[in-house]
Amino acid sequence: MATDISDLKRTPLFELHQELGGRIVPFAGYAMPVQYDGIIGEHHWTRDRAGLFDVSHMGQRILKGPHHETTAKALERLTPGDFQGLKPGRQRYTFLLLDNGGIVDDFMAARLAGEEDEGRLFMVFNASRKEIDDDYVRERLPDGVTLEAVEDRALLALQGPAAAEVLSGLCSEVADLTFMQAARAEIRLGDGRSAKVHLSRSGYTGEDGFEISVAADEAEALARAFLAHEAVKPIGLGARDSLRLEAGLPLYGHDIDETTSPVEAGLRFAIAKARRERGDFPGAGRILAELSDGPSRRLVGLKPSGRAPVREGAQILGASDAVIGEVTSGGFGPTVGGPVAMGYVDRAYADPGTELHLAGRRGAEPAEVVPLPFVPHCYHRPKSGAKQ
Amino acid sequence: MTTRYSKEHEWVRLDGDTATIGITPFAAEQLGDVVFVELPEKGKTIAKGDEVAVVESVKAASEVYAPVSGEVTDANAALEDAPQTVNEAPEGDGWFFRVKLSDKSELDGLMDEAAYKAFCEEL
Numbered sequence: 001m002a003t004d005i006s007d008l009k010r011t012p013l014f015e016l017h018q019e020l021g022g023r024i025v026p027f028a029g030y031a032m033p034v035q036y037d038g039i040i041g042e043h044h045w046t047r048d049r050a051g052l053f054d055v056s057h058m059g060q061r062i063l064k065g066p067h068h069e070t071t072a073k074a075l076e077r078l079t080p081g082d083f084q085g086l087k088p089g090r091q092r093y094t095f096l097l098l099d100n101g102g103i104v105d106d107f108m109a110a111r112l113a114g115e116e117d118e119g120r121l122f123m124v125f126n127a128s129r130k131e132i133d134d135d136y137v138r139e140r141l142p143d144g145v146t147l148e149a150v151e152d153r154a155l156l157a158l159q160g161p162a163a164a165e166v167l168s169g170l171c172s173e174v175a176d177l178t179f180m181q182a183a184r185a186e187i188r189l190g191d192g193r194s195a196k197v198h199l200s201r202s203g204y205t206g207e208d209g210f211e212i213s214v215a216a217d218e219a220e221a222l223a224r225a226f227l228a229h230e231a232v233k234p235i236g237l238g239a240r241d242s243l244r245l246e247a248g249l250p251l252y253g254h255d256i257d258e259t260t261s262p263v264e265a266g267l268r269f270a271i272a273k274a275r276r277e278r279g280d281f282p283g284a285g286r287i288l289a290e291l292s293d294g295p296s297r298r299l300v301g302l303k304p305s306g307r308a309p310v311r312e313g314a315q316i317l318g319a320s321d322a323v324i325g326e327v328t329s330g331g332f333g334p335t336v337g338g339p340v341a342m343g344y345v346d347r348a349y350a351d352p353g354t355e356l357h358l359a360g361r362r363g364a365e366p367a368e369v370v371p372l373p374f375v376p377h378c379y380h381r382p383k384s385g386a387k388q
Numbered sequence: 389m390t391t392r393y394s395k396e397h398e399w400v401r402l403d404g405d406t407a408t409i410g411i412t413p414f415a416a417e418q419l420g421d422v423v424f425v426e427l428p429e430k431g432k433t434i435a436k437g438d439e440v441a442v443v444e445s446v447k448a449a450s451e452v453y454a455p456v457s458g459e460v461t462d463a464n465a466a467l468e469d470a471p472q473t474v475n476e477a478p479e480g481d482g483w484f485f486r487v488k489l490s491d492k493s494e495l496d497g498l499m500d501e502a503a504y505k506a507f508c509e510e511l
Contacts, residue, residue: 038475039446040421238420238447307468308424309444332423332446339423361442361449362426 005031011056012154012219020227020234028127030057032237039238043334046205046243047375050160051235052226059130060150060213063121063137068111071119074145075109078137080262080281082272083121088113091182091200093270095262096136101283101290102258103265104136105129106250108211110182110200122182122198124155124211126252154219159209159243161378162231167210170225174210177201179379187212189221190228197222201380204240206247206373208380245340246333248301248372254312255299255328255342263290264344265299266372297325298350301372302341304358306365309339314360316367318349325349327358335375345369392495393504394455399479400498407456407495408486411443414508416478419445422471427463427485434460434487436494441484443474456494458487 008031022033065071072083081094096104110122173185182200195218203209316325330341357364390402397415401408424444434454441452463485474482
C-alpha cells in the first residue's frame with residue numbers, strides 16, 4: 001500500500017491530483033490518480049454530468065510532412081485507415097499493424113484545418129506503447145516525413161452529457177463540433193487569460209465529450225476552470241476503465257495486442273473500403289481473409305449470470321467444458337449494475353445469446369454472450385445523417 | 389466486549405465464545421467500492437490462516453484469511469444484496485461472519501486497538 005511513487009513520471013496535473021485527494025498509483029510508468037471519492041460514484045457522475053480526466057500520460061505525437069498527401073500516405077503504410085481522404089478538421093481511429101495482422105497500438109489521428117497545420121497529423125498513442133510506437137513508425141517513414149513527440153503539452157478529457165455545455169461556457173468555437181471533429185480553440189481561464197488548445201470531440205467513455213491538448217504550464221489553470229463548474233468532478237483511472245469497458249472499447253495490452261487482428265477485435269469499421277480494395281497495408285493477407293471468411297475467434301461481450309466480477313485471465317468454457325477462449329477485460333459495470341466482461345471466443349460461440357461458462361477463482365460460473373457495447377454510446381453525431 | 393485486530397486488517401469482536409469478524413475501515417478504504425463478498429458457509433470448520441472469504445472491489449479481488457480458528461456459526465447474508473455496506477459500515481452492519489472459537493488463546497496473538505492504530509500509521 002505504501003507505493004513508492006518517487007521513481008514515477010508525473011503529469012503537469014500531479015500536484016492538483018494530490019490536492020484533490022486522488023489516490024495515486026503507478027500506471028505505465030506514471031504516478032496517476034486511480035480514484036478520488038470512489039470509482040462507482042465517479043463512474044455515475046461521468047455518465048450523468050461531466051468528468052474531468054488527466055490523460056497526459058498518453059503519447060501526443062505529430063506526424064509532419066510537406067503537405068497532407070505525403071503525410072497521409074506515410075501513415076497509410078502503417079495502418080488500414082483512409083488518411084488521404086481525411087478532411088481538414090476531422091479525426092479517425094486507427095491502429096499500427098504488424099505484417100502478421102497483429103496490432104502494435106491503437107490511436108486517434110486528427111487533421112487540423114488551419115494553414116499552419118498543413119501536412120500534420122496529430123496522434124495520441126497509448127502510454128504503455130508510445131516508445132514502441134515511436135520506433136516502429138520512425139523505422140518506416142519515408143524521407144521528408146518525421147514523427148515528433150510532444151513533451152510540453154498535457155491532455156485532458158472532459159466526458160459526459162454536460163461536457164459540451166461546460167466547454168461552450170468557456171469557449172464559443174466548440175458548440176458546432178460533432179463526434180470525431182477536431183479544431184484549434186481558445187478557452188477562457190478566468191482573470192482575462194485564455195489557453196490556446198487543440199481539441200477533438202471524442203473520448204474513451206462512450207459519452208459525448210472532448211479531448212483537449214493544452215500547454216503543460218496552462219494545464220492546471222484549465223483543469224481548475226473546468227472544475228469550477230458544478231457539473232464537473234475529477235475522475236480517476238478506475239472509472240475510466242469501467243466506463244470504457246461498458247462502452248465495449250478495447251484496451252491495448254488487454255483486449256488487443258500484437259497477436260490479435262482488428263477483425264477479431266471487432267474493429268473492422270476502421271479498415272477503410274479503399275484500403276480493402278487496394279490491400280496495401282501491413283497484415284493485409286490475414287486481415288482480408290478474415291474479412292471475407294470470418295475470423296476464427298472474436299472479441300465478444302460477456303455477461304456473467306451471478307453478481308461476482310469475472311476478471312481478466314479467466315478461461316471461457318464451451319460445451320463439455322472445453323476451453324474456447326479467455327477473458328481479456330472484466331469487472332463491475334456500475335451503469336449495468338453488475339459484472340461485465342469481454343473476451344475472445346471461438347467463432348462457433350460468438351453469437352449473442354450463446355451460453356457458456358467462465359472459470360475464474362470461484363470455479364466455472366454461467367455467462368452469456370451479449371452484444372457490445374453494454375451501455376449505448378451517446379456520441380454527438382451530426383443530425384443530418386450526412387455521411388462522415 | 390473485546391475487539392482485536394489482525395495484520396491483514398480484520399477486526400475480531402469477542403462475545404462469550406463467539407467472535408464476529410469483519411474488515412477494518414482502513415481495509416475498506418484501501419479496497420474502494422466493494423461489489424461482491426463471498427462468505428464461508430455456516431457449519432464450516434476453519435483454521436487460523438485459511439482463506440475463508442473473498443471481497444471484490446471494482447478493481448480487484450482480495451482474500452480474507454481467518455484470524456482465528458473454530459466453527460462458522462453465521463455469515464452476513466445481507467452483504468449479498470448490499471455489498472456496499474462493507475464500505476458504509478465496516479465495523480457494524482458490514483460484518484462478514486461469526487466463529488465459535490476453538491482456541492481463545494489465539495486472540496492473544498492479535499493486536500489491541502492502540503497497537504493496530506500504530507500498525508496502520510507505519511504503513
